[in-house]
Amino acid sequence: MTGQPVLLYDGDCGFCATCIGFAERRIGLRARPVPWQFADLAEFGTTRERAEHEVLWAEDGRLYGGAQAVARLFLAAGRPWSLAGHALRVPPLRWVAHWGYRLVAANRHRLPGGTPACALPSKRR
Template identity: 65%
Template sequence: MTPTGRVYGGAQAVAKLLLSAGGAWTLAGAFLTLPPLRWAAHAVYRLVANNRRHLPGGPAGCTLPADRTRRA
């Protein structure tokens, strides 16, 4: 959440976090806000988020119920 109360999610939240981190991270965050990279970052974020239960070290809390409808 920003100081003004705005909440970001997904790849946009990552970009905002990097922008606020300072140093070289700020540059990385700025690149993630550019349209071509922003679209790619969103796609990669969704891919990872939808498959996090398959990643090494994924906690049991990341497992989704079998009957959950898929959101994009």
């Protein structure tokens, strides 16, 4: 897998879709956004369980998840966003970013664009 990076996200989640729209309009998303529900996850070397757990950035045969996927999104966008991307890769900000990502992911149904369905496991949606 080479070429344009791919951003795998939860296509059933309103908050995730809102974030993708924001990234496309305001950040300059330089990846192909693909709902994980429509992706061949094995092609990316991942599983449904991981894709349900976090956003994934696939590039040049490597896979980054959660806060590090967001860092890659920022890095690819160029300045000024790439400065945030670099910062999110370095401890202790990396650790804070991981914690913050987990907090947002656990509460995405409460955030703008989120719906009660965002809180349900995908098997129950």
